[in-house]
Every structure is written in C-alpha cells, then in structure tokens.
Amino acid sequence: MWEKFRKFILTKIFKKHYYRTGKCKGCGQCCTHIYVKHFKHVLKDEKEFDKLQYLHKFYADLKIIGKDELGLIFECKNLDPETKKCKIHFWRPGICRRYPQEELFSMGGTLSDECGYKMEPIIPFKEVLKSVEKKENKKIIRKWF
Numbered sequence: 111m112w113e114k115f116r117k118f119i120l121t122k123i124f125k126k127h128y129y130r131t132g133k134c135k136g137c138g139q140c141c142t143h144i145y146v147k148h149f150k151h152v153l154k155d156e157k158e159f160d161k162l163q164y165l166h167k168f169y170a171d172l173k174i175i176g177k178d179e180l181g182l183i184f185e186c187k188n189l190d191p192e193t194k195k196c197k198i199h200f201w202r203p204g205i206c207r208r209y210p211q212e213e214l215f216s217m218g219g220t221l222s223d224e225c226g227y228k229m230e231p232i233i234p235f236k237e238v239l240k241s242v243e244k245k246e247n248k249k250i251i252r253k254w255f
C-alpha cells in the first residue's frame with residue numbers, strides 16, 4: 111500500500127521516472143566527464159561557455175577537456191587528481207550534492223560503469239507494456255462495438 115502511494119507521489123506529483131539506489135564510491139569519474147546543460151541545450155560552443163562562467167562559480171571551476179556528439183566535455187578543477195576526492199566537499203554546489211538525477215538521461219548522458227549509484231525505473235518496463243496493451247485492447251473493442 112505504502113509502495114503504491116510512494117510510486118503515485120513520485121510519478122504523478124514530482125513527474126519522476128526513476129528511483130536512485132546505491133551510494134557513492136568516491137571514484138571521481140563524474141567530476142572528470144561533465145556536460146553542462148544550459149536551459150534546454152547541452153553546451154557545444156566555447157564562446158557561450160566563456161559567458162556562462164560569470165553566472166555561477168561552478169562554471170568558473172570547470173575546464174574544457176574535449177568535445178563529442180553530445181557537447182563540450184568538462185573536468186572540475188576541484189577534484190584532487192591523486193585522492194579522487196573533492197577539495198571543496200563541504201561547500202560543493204547543489205548540483206554535485208544532488209548527483210545523479212534523472213535529468214542526466216534527458217540530456218543524453220549516462221552513469222559511468224564505476225558509479226556506485228543505479229537509476230531504476232519506478233514503473234518497471236513490463237508494467238508500462240501491460241498498460242499500453244490494455245489501452246490498445248480497449249481501443250480495438252470500442253472500434254468493433
């Protein structure tokens with residue numbers, strides 16, 4: 111009963127599709143392969159990034175290390191390369207505290223293989239398929255009667 115209620119709140123009120131399970135193993139991977147989403151797009155242009163650096167301190171701490179089909183790839187200067195720990199852990203920005211969130215998927219990103227977190231669908235694929243089939247069957251019945 112509680113589980114059903116929880117699913118209802120997450121999916122209908124908060125419009126979420128995934129649960130986050132697991133915990134951080136401190137591998138530092140997510141701090142060395144970062145995409146930046148600004149409004150609805152992932153940053154692809156270095157000039158746009160130059161302007162963004164004045165908007166938030168987090169951006170000023172990022173260094174461009176590459177680019178792929180998704181956009182610019184950044185590394186955070188606050189990651190200690192030897193210990194793989196965040197040098198400003200206590201003051202780290204909200205985006206780092208909340209990582210990973212399902213918005214990552216909406217911009218085409220994925221969790222690294224080393225990540226200790228997993229994102230599990232709130233409604234399993236089987237249930238989604240069942241409900242689609244039910245709707246389709248209803249449509250067919252309405253068509254015939």
Ligand code: SF4
Nearest residue numbers: 141186188189196206
């Ligand atoms: S501020 Fe810390 S936690 Fe956030 S990306 Fe940089 S190194 Fe990682």
Ligand code: SF4
Nearest residue numbers: 134135138140225226
């Ligand atoms: S990739 Fe996952 S396990 Fe590694 S530091 Fe980031 S959140 Fe933690």
